[in-house]
Amino acid sequence: MPDQTKFTLPEDRIPTHWVNLLPDLPGEPLPPLSPATMEPAGPDDLTAIFPMEIIGQEVSMDPEVEVPEPVRDAYKLWRPTPLYRAHRLERALDTPAHVFYKYEGVSPAGSHKPNSAVAQAYANKQAGVKRLVTETGAGQWGSALAMACAQFGLECVVYMVGASYDQKPYRRAMMESWGATVIRSPSDTTEAGKSQASHPTGSLGIAISEAVEIAAADPDTNYALGSVLNHVCLHQTVIGQEAIAQMQMAGEEPDVVVGCVGGGSNFAGLAFPFVRRVLRESARTRFLAAEPAACPTLTRGAYRYDFGDTVGLTPLMPMYTLGHDFVPPPVHAGGLRYHGDSPMLCGLVKHGLVEARAYKQNETFAAALQFAHAEAIIPGPEPAHAIRAVIEEAEDAKLAGDERVILLGLSGHGHFDMSAYESYLAGKLEDPEFSEADMDAALERLPAAPAIA
Amino acid sequence: MPDQTKFTLPEDRIPTHWVNLLPDLPGEPLPPLSPATMEPAGPDDLTAIFPMEIIGQEVSMDPEVEVPEPVRDAYKLWRPTPLYRAHRLERALDTPAHVFYKYEGVSPAGSHKPNSAVAQAYANKQAGVKRLVTETGAGQWGSALAMACAQFGLECVVYMVGASYDQKPYRRAMMESWGATVIRSPSDTTEAGKSQASHPTGSLGIAISEAVEIAAADPDTNYALGSVLNHVCLHQTVIGQEAIAQMQMAGEEPDVVVGCVGGGSNFAGLAFPFVRRVLRESARTRFLAAEPAACPTLTRGAYRYDFGDTVGLTPLMPMYTLGHDFVPPPVHAGGLRYHGDSPMLCGLVKHGLVEARAYKQNETFAAALQFAHAEAIIPGPEPAHAIRAVIEEAEDAKLAGDERVILLGLSGHGHFDMSAYESYLAGKLEDPEFSEADMDAALERLPAAPAIA
DSSP states (O other), X not given: OOOOOEEOOOGGGSOSEEEOOGXXXXXXXXXXXXXXXXXXOXXXXXXTTSOHXXXXXXXXXXXXXXXXXXXXXXXXXXXXXXXXXXXXXXHHHTOSOEEEEEEOXXXXXXXXXXXXXXXXXXXXXXXXXXXXXXXXXXXXXXXXXHHHHHHXXXXXXXXXXXXXXXXXXXXHHHHHHTTOXXXXXXXXXXXXXXXXXXXXXOOHHHHHHHHHHHHHHOTTEEEOOSSSSHHHXXXXXXXXXXXXXXXXXXXXXXXXXXEEOSSSHHHHHHHHHHHHHHHTTSOOOEEEEEEETTSOHHHHOEEEEEESSSSXXXXXXXXXXXXXXXXXXXXXXXXXXXXXXXXXXXXXXXXTSSEEEEEOHHHHHHHHHHHHHHHOXXXXXXXXXXXXXXXXXXXXXXXXXXOOEEEEXXXXXXXXXXXXXXXXXTTOOOOOOOOXXXXXXXXXXXXXXXXXX | OOOOOEEOOOGGGSOSEEEOOGGGSSSOOOOOBOTTTOSBOOGGGTTXXXXXXXXXXXXXXXXXXXXXXXXXXXXXXXXXXXXXXXXXXXXXXXOSOEEEEEEOTTSTTSBSTHHHHHHHHHHHHHTTOOEEEEEESSSHHHHHHHHHHHHHTOEEEEEEEHHHHHHOHHHHHHHHHTTOEEEEESOSSSHHHHHTTXXXXXXXXXXXXXXXXXXXXXXXXXXXXXXXXXXXHHHHTHHHHHHHHHHHHHTOOOSEEEEEOSSSHHHHHHHHHHHHHHHTTSOOOEEEEEEETTSOHHHHOEEEEEESSSSSOSOXXXXXXXXXXXXXXXXXXXXXXXXXXXXXXXXXXXXXXSEEEEEOHHHHHHHHHHHHHHHOOOBOHHHHHHHHHHHHHHHHHHHHTOOOEEEEEEOBBOTTOHHHHHHHHTTOOOOXXXXXXXXXXXXXXXXXXXXXX
């Protein structure tokens, strides 16, 4: 076996299908509930904001869904993404573990988000929609959708969480460079925004409410969500499928797959194709989801039906939640500041197939810099959480003396997060943590929805 | 021929040798001159600031120079870089031309600069040097050297041009994340800096003077330059060698190769392997160098011996120059604001093998956005100049009705230049131009060196 570092695939190895894990999941899928009736929501509850193609993907029980050729063609702009063996990090950690990472930061928007953005933009274009409206926290999803709309000739409007809008003018300029309109949330352009004027720094939940309100009111405008929903997780599975092929090139099988979780799409994208092999009993792999201690949805949340947005315009979903009106502290991992998580991923956590761990901000930046010194790439603050978990696993492998094979999802670079690194290097980062009292208060405000059986 | 977009090479196709064009150039190489004597400078004039390995590469007449295995191993962190067929840009321009681009922005520092940075860091590490000191304008080279020093365990000090230091705190944070020390230039840490206190926004020439002064005074510290010199152009030829292999995969031969020029290393890296084929009469390719109208070294400069730095500490080199004390206006293409250019490249321009064109700032940003809408990648302001030239060529091909094959060097992304895009979108960019009067004044201040025969 040569000392190979980078495992590349030619463009004809871009997956032709997305992996739909829904039919493989234990038990019957739990339906979303209509916010008006608290009864199971049907496609009709979604047609005002999504095209039928996307609704079909959301509820599909087909094990594979074909990637439309124009989407696969757009993927060629950055896919297949490289898989690396982290030889240098292994040496720095003096670990017998074999560490691999799948790097999604080579996309033009800098993260995995375009994998779903181009799929959603294409489906809407085909349906005759003129304009997509969305929200963005850290700016990764907004950038991805702006880029995708430029590709398919759609207008794009992005409601950007107020705190990020103020802190990250360059993310905003990036979206505007691709032709998008960026609006600070909460705004006075929607009723939802006006109702939340008392939270001037905003939240992802508020920005979602604004975007959904606009989309629901205009037949030429649809909504696009960057995580959580089944179809978004579906689109992201190109990552894991490529990783399976690349790990085969490396002649290795991962013992543990590690990713960060905000809404779950990055984690799902890498892990679900591997999870399927575990569920079908052809592999034994552990899965590790890393999240912030400031927004510990999977490790501290309640497994309940809750809204996807703050105001309560979206269907209720069965998931771990910190409460739909929870406004997380302003940690720099803006992509991980969401009160809920993908129902599919939550089900896997509930069934014990995925283990979740929460990390504090400073330890994740320390891990990110250790990674940057060794592997050169400066990671985003979001995957820094997964890197922290990988270092734990690698240190554990050293204690155990085993050649554990660890696969990390490196979901994006940190080029638009350098102010966070600056604060960390200056010793100015705080370590906020979600408390028991926060959870008790949140539980009291959860909607009166049926309990999950 | 399938509609292929991305041409990738596996890591074992990273070049094993650099291409040294020096022995192929027409005529005898013109020697650099000692600043003390104005006589031809020898290796002794350089040993205070460069290791022997680098000095050997600077003057080598071998047609190929082997890439040391640890350097090739570091290249694996991002090389081979992808070559793309710009199908989308071709459609947007409605041109019969076939446009290809070689994308160096996938490197962890975001540009082609690490190709030389890791080579220089390794050579210095082997020579027992403890610390490298350099200058940076836009921050691309400083980032690359900081990253390379982290790879090889060297300390790194970067003198950053004052205007960039103030405008680009995130570039600074990036260098610091890799462990470098960044000092605003002109500084009070050097005599050179103190002598230029009347130019508070600094220039590349001043920052070079500061870095060279520090390196010359400390035996454990060496200097590293990011462009202009022969060995830097040499290291960059990995780009063109890969591009030759990738163009063969595409079944095409470039009619014209286009790159931007600041000090010349990006242009040399892509073009020199193709130039060799023209000089050896095995190909007929045109070469097009794009530079800013605000700093039009190749199109307006005098072909003379001049210093590489402002204060006059470096050897004099035979090159097109706007005068070593020229302080270019603060256009955003910081990497192109240098008074001189690579002597090898200048020789090719002088002999008519390379054509140079100068572009104004606003037209380059317009071209960059046209590219970003079509190809998704947001280019740096430097390669935006080359993109402008490519669009001219593609429009000319349309008029001529020919399927011209155009190869563009896309030297880096614009993630750290979004404030420039913001200014462009707001209509606030100026279009400064270098004038005849500027040149007349510069000519009067050129050093009294022998004329070039």
